[in-house]
Amino acid sequence: MTSAPALVPRPLARARPLVEPALREAVDRLHPWLARIVGYSFGWCAADGSPSATPGGKGIRCALALLAAEAAGGAARDAVPAAVAVELVHGFSLVHDDIMDGDELRRSRPTVWKAYGTGPAVLAGDAMLTVAMATAARTGSRAALGELVGALDWLVRGQAEDLAFESRAFTGPDAVTVEEYLAMASGKTGALLGCAAAMGAALAGARGEAVTAYRDFGRHLGVAFQAIDDVLSVFGDPHRTGKPAGGDLTSGKKTLPVLEALAASTPASSRLARLLLERPLAEGQLTEAALLIDRAGGRRRTEAWAHIHHQRALHALHSAAPLPCPKADLTEVAAHLLHRTA
Amino acid sequence: MTSAPALVPRPLARARPLVEPALREAVDRLHPWLARIVGYSFGWCAADGSPSATPGGKGIRCALALLAAEAAGGAARDAVPAAVAVELVHGFSLVHDDIMDGDELRRSRPTVWKAYGTGPAVLAGDAMLTVAMATAARTGSRAALGELVGALDWLVRGQAEDLAFESRAFTGPDAVTVEEYLAMASGKTGALLGCAAAMGAALAGARGEAVTAYRDFGRHLGVAFQAIDDVLSVFGDPHRTGKPAGGDLTSGKKTLPVLEALAASTPASSRLARLLLERPLAEGQLTEAALLIDRAGGRRRTEAWAHIHHQRALHALHSAAPLPCPKADLTEVAAHLLHRTA
Structure with a gap:
C-alpha cells in the first residue's frame, strides 16, 4: 500500500459543518437526558454534559451523502436529511455494538454504556434510531426511506452474523470462511455507506439505476473500509485509533487478517491457530500473534481485499455517471479511506 | 370497580389469528438466530427454538388496529401491516425495557436478556424495531408511517422519563408528581395504543381529524391500561400476571398507586414513606407496603384515574364517528382492559 495522506481531504472536512447544525437540532429535540447521552456519543460534550471538543467520527457517511447528491446533479443541502439520518444510525450502531461486544473504549473515551450504564445506552441508541427514521420519513421521499430501511435490515443482519461468528471456530469444518466474513462486512459496514450515497443521490432526484450504482459504490467502499479497520485493529497505533492495541485479537474476534x-x-498459520487456543492472549502473545498474521500473509491478503473492493467501488461510481467535480471528490474520499492510519 | 369478565372478549380473540401469519412471515425473514430470539419473545418457541404454546401477549394493539380500520369504513385486513408494525414495536420495547429494568421474568418465563444474554437481546430488539419500520414504510401511506414515527418518539421519551424517575425521590420537593407520572404513561403506554388505532384508521383511508381522534382514543386507553397495570403490580395475583409479586415495589419504581x-x-402515607426508605423491601414489608398504599387511598385513586382516562377514550372514540359494530367492539375491548385481572 502507498503511504497515508497526512491530512483529512477537503471533501470530508467540508461535509461536517454543513450537517452538524441539523444533526444537533434533531438531537436537541430529544428528552434532555437522552440528548446529553447522544451528545456525548457524538463527542459534543463530556459525560457530565459540559462542552467538549472531542473530535467525533470522520464524517465519511455525511460526505458520501452530500457528494452523491452533488454528483447526481443536486445541491449538497438536498442530502442533509440523508446525512443526518445516516450519522444517527451509525451512532446508534456504535452505541449498541459496544454493549454487545463489551468494548470499554472508543475514540480514547469510555464507551456510552461504560459512561452511563447499559440501560441508558440501550435507550440512547433506540432514540438515535428513532430520530433517524423520523428524519428520513419527513423527507417524503419513498426512495430515500426505502434505502434507509433496506440498509437497517442489512446492518442488523451483519451484526447478527458478527455475533454468531463468536461461537464459531477459527479452524476446522465449522471455521468462519473469508466469504462469510466479506458478506458480514458488506452488511455491517457496507450497508450504511451504501445507504448514505444512495439516499443522497435519491434526495437529489437521481433515477433508480443511478441510485443503485451509488449504493453499490458505498457498499464496496464499506467492505474496503472494514478490511482496513481490521488491519488497524491488529497493526494500528492505539494512540491514533483510540482503541486498545490488539483489542479484537484479545477478544477472539474473527477479523479478516486472522481468517x-x-x-x-x-x-x-498453524502456530497462530495454536496460539489462538490460549485466549485471552497476554501482551507478549498479542505481539507474537500479530507477527504470525503478518508472516502468514494475513495482512497482505486483507489489504488486497480492500484494494479489490475499492476498485469495485470506483467501477460502480463510474457507472452512476456522476458530474466530474463531485466524482473527483468521491474518488478522493475513497482513496483516503483506503490509505488511512486511524 | 366491577368484577372482571371471565373470558377474553371476541374482538380480541379474533384479531390475533388475522395478524399472526403476517407477523411470523416478517420475523421469518430475519437472520435465523434473531428469528429464534424474536420468536421466543413472542411466545412461539422455547429458548432452544423448540415449538411452544406459551400464550403471547393479549393482542390488544392488534385488535385496536383492525377494529379502527373497520370503524373507519375499511376492512380488518387493511390494517394488518399496522398491527404487525405495532406488535413488533411493542415486542421491541418489552425486550429493551426488561434490560433497562433488570427484570428477569415476563409471562412466567425468563426475559429475553436472561435467556440469551444482554447483547443478543439488544440486537433482537433492534431487529424488531427495524422490521416494524420496514413494514410501515412498505404500506406507502405517509400518514401511517407518520403515526409510527411519532409514536416511537413518545415511546422513547416516556421510557426516558420512567428511567429518570428512578433517581428521583418519593417525597419532598424533588418527588415525582402524579401529573409527571401521567405524562410518562401517556408516552410509554399510550403512544403505542394510540398508534395502533390511528395507523389502522389511516390505512383504511380515514381523514386527518378522524385519525387524530382514534389516536386520542388509544392514548387515553393506554393511560387507563397503565394505571390498571400498576394496580396489578402491587395487588395482582403473580400466578395470573406472570410477574413476581410486588416487583415494582421491591425495585422502588414510582408507580401511580405509590405516588x-x-x-x-x-x-x-407517612408510614409508607418511611417504609420505602428501607428498600429493598423484604417479603413481610411488601405486604405491609401494599396495605399502606391501599389504606392511603393509592389503589382507589389510581383506579379513578383509569376510569377518567377510560371515559376520555370513549369520548374520543365517539368523536371519530365510527361505524356502529366496530365501535361496539372497541368499547368492549376498552372495558376489558379496565376490568382485567392479568
Missing part, C-alpha cells in the same frame, strides 16, 4: 492468515495453511 | 398514596398525606 486469511489461518486459511493460508503456512507454518505461521 | 397517589404518598400524595394523600394520611398517616398511612
Whole structure:
C-alpha cells in the first residue's frame, strides 16, 4: 500500500459543518437526558454534559451523502436529511455494538454504556434510531426511506452474523470462511455507506439505476473500509485509533487478517491457530500473534481485499455517471479511506 | 370497580389469528438466530427454538388496529401491516425495557436478556424495531408511517422519563408528581395504543381529524391500561400476571398507586414513606407496603384515574364517528382492559 495522506481531504472536512447544525437540532429535540447521552456519543460534550471538543467520527457517511447528491446533479443541502439520518444510525450502531461486544473504549473515551450504564445506552441508541427514521420519513421521499430501511435490515443482519461468528471456530469444518466474513462486512459496514450515497443521490432526484450504482459504490467502499479497520485493529497505533492495541485479537474476534492468515495453511498459520487456543492472549502473545498474521500473509491478503473492493467501488461510481467535480471528490474520499492510519 | 369478565372478549380473540401469519412471515425473514430470539419473545418457541404454546401477549394493539380500520369504513385486513408494525414495536420495547429494568421474568418465563444474554437481546430488539419500520414504510401511506414515527418518539421519551424517575425521590420537593407520572404513561403506554388505532384508521383511508381522534382514543386507553397495570403490580395475583409479586415495589419504581398514596398525606402515607426508605423491601414489608398504599387511598385513586382516562377514550372514540359494530367492539375491548385481572 502507498503511504497515508497526512491530512483529512477537503471533501470530508467540508461535509461536517454543513450537517452538524441539523444533526444537533434533531438531537436537541430529544428528552434532555437522552440528548446529553447522544451528545456525548457524538463527542459534543463530556459525560457530565459540559462542552467538549472531542473530535467525533470522520464524517465519511455525511460526505458520501452530500457528494452523491452533488454528483447526481443536486445541491449538497438536498442530502442533509440523508446525512443526518445516516450519522444517527451509525451512532446508534456504535452505541449498541459496544454493549454487545463489551468494548470499554472508543475514540480514547469510555464507551456510552461504560459512561452511563447499559440501560441508558440501550435507550440512547433506540432514540438515535428513532430520530433517524423520523428524519428520513419527513423527507417524503419513498426512495430515500426505502434505502434507509433496506440498509437497517442489512446492518442488523451483519451484526447478527458478527455475533454468531463468536461461537464459531477459527479452524476446522465449522471455521468462519473469508466469504462469510466479506458478506458480514458488506452488511455491517457496507450497508450504511451504501445507504448514505444512495439516499443522497435519491434526495437529489437521481433515477433508480443511478441510485443503485451509488449504493453499490458505498457498499464496496464499506467492505474496503472494514478490511482496513481490521488491519488497524491488529497493526494500528492505539494512540491514533483510540482503541486498545490488539483489542479484537484479545477478544477472539474473527477479523479478516486472522481468517486469511489461518486459511493460508503456512507454518505461521498453524502456530497462530495454536496460539489462538490460549485466549485471552497476554501482551507478549498479542505481539507474537500479530507477527504470525503478518508472516502468514494475513495482512497482505486483507489489504488486497480492500484494494479489490475499492476498485469495485470506483467501477460502480463510474457507472452512476456522476458530474466530474463531485466524482473527483468521491474518488478522493475513497482513496483516503483506503490509505488511512486511524 | 366491577368484577372482571371471565373470558377474553371476541374482538380480541379474533384479531390475533388475522395478524399472526403476517407477523411470523416478517420475523421469518430475519437472520435465523434473531428469528429464534424474536420468536421466543413472542411466545412461539422455547429458548432452544423448540415449538411452544406459551400464550403471547393479549393482542390488544392488534385488535385496536383492525377494529379502527373497520370503524373507519375499511376492512380488518387493511390494517394488518399496522398491527404487525405495532406488535413488533411493542415486542421491541418489552425486550429493551426488561434490560433497562433488570427484570428477569415476563409471562412466567425468563426475559429475553436472561435467556440469551444482554447483547443478543439488544440486537433482537433492534431487529424488531427495524422490521416494524420496514413494514410501515412498505404500506406507502405517509400518514401511517407518520403515526409510527411519532409514536416511537413518545415511546422513547416516556421510557426516558420512567428511567429518570428512578433517581428521583418519593417525597419532598424533588418527588415525582402524579401529573409527571401521567405524562410518562401517556408516552410509554399510550403512544403505542394510540398508534395502533390511528395507523389502522389511516390505512383504511380515514381523514386527518378522524385519525387524530382514534389516536386520542388509544392514548387515553393506554393511560387507563397503565394505571390498571400498576394496580396489578402491587395487588395482582403473580400466578395470573406472570410477574413476581410486588416487583415494582421491591425495585422502588414510582408507580401511580405509590405516588397517589404518598400524595394523600394520611398517616398511612407517612408510614409508607418511611417504609420505602428501607428498600429493598423484604417479603413481610411488601405486604405491609401494599396495605399502606391501599389504606392511603393509592389503589382507589389510581383506579379513578383509569376510569377518567377510560371515559376520555370513549369520548374520543365517539368523536371519530365510527361505524356502529366496530365501535361496539372497541368499547368492549376498552372495558376489558379496565376490568382485567392479568
